[in-house]
Amino acid sequence: MPTASDFQRMLREASLRVTSPRIAVLSAVHAHPHADTDSILGVVRADLGAVSHQAVYDVLRALTAAGLLRRIEPQGSVARYEARVGDNHHHVVCRSCGVIADVDCAVGLTPCLTASDDHGFTIDEAEVIYWGTCPGCTTATSL
Amino acid sequence: MPTASDFQRMLREASLRVTSPRIAVLSAVHAHPHADTDSILGVVRADLGAVSHQAVYDVLRALTAAGLLRRIEPQGSVARYEARVGDNHHHVVCRSCGVIADVDCAVGLTPCLTASDDHGFTIDEAEVIYWGTCPGCTTATSL
DNA sequence: TCATTTTCTGGAATCAATCAAGTTACTGAG
DNA sequence: CTCAGTAACTTGATTGATTCCAGAAAATGA
Structure with missing residues (x-):
C-alpha cells in the first residue's frame, strides 16, 4: 500500500x-x-x-x-x-450481492478482443464484465 | 417488424x-x-x-x-x-456521440469467454462492450 | 356480467451526481 | 518568508433518472 x-x-x-x-x-x-x-x-x-x-x-x-x-x-x-489502472483488467460481479473481483486480462493491452463486425468504429477498448454468483451466494442459494 | x-x-x-x-x-x-x-x-x-x-x-x-x-x-x-434478446450479442459504443451498435457474439452462448481466474464464482455471462469512435466522429476529429 | 387481481395514474420522494458563488489553500516567484 | 494568482474546497441548491405510494382503471376468467 x-x-x-x-x-x-x-x-x-x-x-x-x-x-x-x-x-x-x-x-x-x-x-x-x-x-x-x-x-x-x-x-x-x-x-x-x-x-x-x-x-x-x-x-x-x-x-x-x-x-x-x-x-x-x-x-x-x-x-x-479502483486504483489498479493501466493493465486493462476485467471484473467479475455477483448478481446477488454485488461483490466485485478483478480478473486479469489475458492480453493486457486494449482492445483485447476483436469485434466480429466493428461497423467502421475505431475501437480502442473491449470492456469485459463476467456476471455470475460468488462462492458465498452460490452456497446460500444451494441451501 | x-x-x-x-x-x-x-x-x-x-x-x-x-x-x-x-x-x-x-x-x-x-x-x-x-x-x-x-x-x-x-x-x-x-x-x-x-x-x-x-x-x-x-x-x-x-x-x-x-x-x-x-x-x-x-x-x-x-x-x-432493446428487443434483440437470447443471442448474447455485444455492443460497440462511441465515446464521443454515444451511438450504440450491435456486435454479434462469435459464440452465441453464455458465457462466451472464460475468466483467467473466476475466484470461485459461478459465471453465467460475459458482457462485452467495445469502446471506440464511430465513423462519423472519427471523421470529425480528423478534420 | 362480475369478482379478482394486475396494471395504470398522478403525484411525491429518493438517490447520485452536478451546478454555482464565495472562501480557502497550494504553488511558484521574488 | 511573503504574496499574488489560481486551483481546490465549502455549502448549499438543483437536476435528472428512477422508485415509492395510494387509489383508480382495466384485463381476465368464471
Whole structure:
C-alpha cells in the first residue's frame, strides 16, 4: 500500500496540486478497491474529520481524468473506483450481492478482443464484465 | 417488424396481461433499439396519446424480467432497452456521440469467454462492450 | 356480467451526481 | 518568508433518472 509520500509524488507527476482531500481519496481507494462514492466519502471523512461531498466528487473526477484511478460502473451499480489502472483488467460481479473481483486480462493491452463486425468504429477498448454468483451466494442459494 | 398481434402473442406466452401500454412499449423498443427510457416514453405517448411515466418504467421492468426485452447500461449512460434478446450479442459504443451498435457474439452462448481466474464464482455471462469512435466522429476529429 | 387481481395514474420522494458563488489553500516567484 | 494568482474546497441548491405510494382503471376468467 503506497505511503502519503507516494501519493504526493503521483499527484505531482500528474501535474495535480497536492491537497489533503486528494491524498485521502487516493488512500481510501487504494485501501477499498471498487468502493462507491458514498463509502469513499465516509472513509475520507473518518480520515480528515471533514470534507465536502463536492470535493470528493471533484477529486475522483480529476484523478480518473489523470489516469491515477479507474472508474467502473457495472450495470445497475453506481460509479465505483479502483486504483489498479493501466493493465486493462476485467471484473467479475455477483448478481446477488454485488461483490466485485478483478480478473486479469489475458492480453493486457486494449482492445483485447476483436469485434466480429466493428461497423467502421475505431475501437480502442473491449470492456469485459463476467456476471455470475460468488462462492458465498452460490452456497446460500444451494441451501 | 412484429405486428400488434405478434406482441399480444409474445405477452401471453410470457404469462403477461395484454395491455395497450405494453404493446406500445414493445413496439417502440422494436422500432428504436437501444433507446433510453425517456425517449421510449415519448414514442409511447405519441402512440397512445397519454401514458404515465410510471407505467413505462413498470412495463420495461416487467418485459425485461420476462425476457422479452434486454436492458443495457453502458458506463456513463442511462438504462437503454432493446428487443434483440437470447443471442448474447455485444455492443460497440462511441465515446464521443454515444451511438450504440450491435456486435454479434462469435459464440452465441453464455458465457462466451472464460475468466483467467473466476475466484470461485459461478459465471453465467460475459458482457462485452467495445469502446471506440464511430465513423462519423472519427471523421470529425480528423478534420 | 362480475369478482379478482394486475396494471395504470398522478403525484411525491429518493438517490447520485452536478451546478454555482464565495472562501480557502497550494504553488511558484521574488 | 511573503504574496499574488489560481486551483481546490465549502455549502448549499438543483437536476435528472428512477422508485415509492395510494387509489383508480382495466384485463381476465368464471
